[in-house]
Amino acid sequence: MKVTTKTEELLEKRQKYVVRAVSNGSLNFAREAKGATVIDIEGNEWIDFAAGIGMINVGHNHPKVVEAIKAQVDHVIHPGFNVIMYENYVELAEKLCEVTPGTHDKQVILLNSGAEAVENAVKIARRYTKKSGVVSFTRGYHGRTNLTMGMTSKVKPYKEGFGPFAPEIYKAPYPYLYQKPAGETEVEYVDRIIAEFKDFFLTTVSPEMVACVVMEPLQGEGGFIVPPKKFVQEIAKFCNENNIVFIADEIQTGFGRTGKLFAIEHFDVVPDLITVSKSLAAGMPLSGVIGRKEIMEVSEPGQLGGTYAGSPTANAAALAVIEIMKEEKLPERAEIIGQKIENKIKALQAKYPEIGDIRRLGAMVAMEIVKDPVTREADKYRVTDIANYANQHGLLLLTAGIKGNVIRFLPPLVITDEELEKGFAILEDAFANS
Ligand code: PMP
Numbered sequence: 001m002k003v004t005t006k007t008e009e010l011l012e013k014r015q016k017y018v019v020r021a022v023s024n025g026s027l028n029f030a031r032e033a034k035g036a037t038v039i040d041i042e043g044n045e046w047i048d049f050a051a052g053i054g055m056i057n058v059g060h061n062h063p064k065v066v067e068a069i070k071a072q073v074d075h076v077i078h079p080g081f082n083v084i085m086y087e088n089y090v091e092l093a094e095k096l097c098e099v100t101p102g103t104h105d106k107q108v109i110l111l112n113s114g115a116e117a118v119e120n121a122v123k124i125a126r127r128y129t130k131k132s133g134v135v136s137f138t139r140g141y142h143g144r145t146n147l148t149m150g151m152t153s154k155v156k157p158y159k160e161g162f163g164p165f166a167p168e169i170y171k172a173p174y175p176y177l178y179q180k181p182a183g184e185t186e187v188e189y190v191d192r193i194i195a196e197f198k199d200f201f202l203t204t205v206s207p208e209m210v211a212c213v214v215m216e217p218l219q220g221e222g223g224f225i226v227p228p229k230k231f232v233q234e235i236a237k238f239c240n241e242n243n244i245v246f247i248a249d250e251i252q253t254g255f256g257r258t259g260k261l262f263a264i265e266h267f268d269v270v271p272d273l274i275t276v277s278k279s280l281a282a283g284m285p286l287s288g289v290i291g292r293k294e295i296m297e298v299s300e301p302g303q304l305g306g307t308y309a310g311s312p313t314a315n316a317a318a319l320a321v322i323e324i325m326k327e328e329k330l331p332e333r334a335e336i337i338g339q340k341i342e343n344k345i346k347a348l349q350a351k352y353p354e355i356g357d358i359r360r361l362g363a364m365v366a367m368e369i370v371k372d373p374v375t376r377e378a379d380k381y382r383v384t385d386i387a388n389y390a391n392q393h394g395l396l397l398l399t400a401g402i403k404g405n406v407i408r409f410l411p412p413l414v415i416t417d418e419e420l421e422k423g424f425a426i427l428e429d430a431f432a433n434s
Helices: 006-017 063-073 087-099 114-129 146-151 186-203 229-241 263-267 312-327 330-351 380-392 417-433
Strands: 030-034 037-040 045-048 106-111 133-137 169-172 210-215 245-249 273-276 287-292 355-361 364-369 398-400 406-409
Touching (some): 045 417, 063 312, 087 106, 087 287, 087 312, 114 146, 114 210, 114 245, 114 273, 114 287, 133 146, 146 169, 169 186, 210 229, 229 245, 229 263, 312 330, 330 364, 330 417, 380 406
Parallel strands (some): 133 210, 210 245, 245 273
Antiparallel strands (some): 106 287
């Protein structure tokens, strides 16, 4: 008689009762986690290079986060901020105003998910500018709700069959240095994309129709594409000159990931609004929009909010996260970890020329896998094989990219050298065996 494991039993149930549409990287079930290590229900160890897609920069079950959540649930789980207020919503709002770029007066709204934060940022910008157009970028990702799906680029799997999408969404060009035409210098290429961005407002939509430009300061799902500083600065300047709200979507890039608390700080640009989520609350559902007071205060009472938005339990976790970021110097640590990962990938590249590009900002690191380093043609299948092998052999690993040919590294920023070594040993096996 075949003995089935608990994992096999659960997998069968999962297939029976849970929709296929929610995909799974690993086919195992977590029992507990700490730092950058996850233990599954069979007692197997997994090194975590994914951090819940950049959601747990402070590490799994950071003792301070656990303590803060426990202390909060003993008092009140969630009375609903619209019904009766509570202290830590206000405390967190104040902290977020302090830690985000810019010394201007700011205000905050707290929400639940990343997509909800983006939706609200757009509402706020529309209400303020009295305009309706939304500009996002080619390869951008902003969520799965109707509006944010429309703002997202990757058609398969995110959009196919889910239309019609919200109107008044336009996609502008975003530079991708590794895939620039061979005949152009970097400077020429960046200048051309900036010119195309400006032309876009002549050929596609006028600035008088556009409420906001929503930009990831480093494209996440799109393949960890780091834009040139000049590009980001020109976009911000254009917005400023044309009464367009410039929104930095820092949902994946925020909270120390890139070596600064927010990625936009690398570009010496102060956005009008910032959307945050993921690592904000170390695994609790929480998101927010932080922005210039004069923009945030235009919406009327009752126009924004939500039942679960900004729950005390999630806020308690977020307040702990902000302290941990400072105490453990996690943005600085991100740069150190990022450098270590880069060195490891460079060593792999010497053996595997299909690693065409290595790019990073802090500990947001990626390698692009190509069929041929000269043609730079995407090799999605190699990436799928490597990720599958890793995800079956003790390493949680994510892919990215419009063409699915990018392997991305988003480990918790508290990952130890030993965990990094273990993770890379599995990755090397994955390259060798897949
Ligand atoms: N914006 C960005 C930049 C993201 O990376 C994501 C999630 N990957 C979202 C928005 C959507 O967040 P959520 O899944 O919490 O809705």
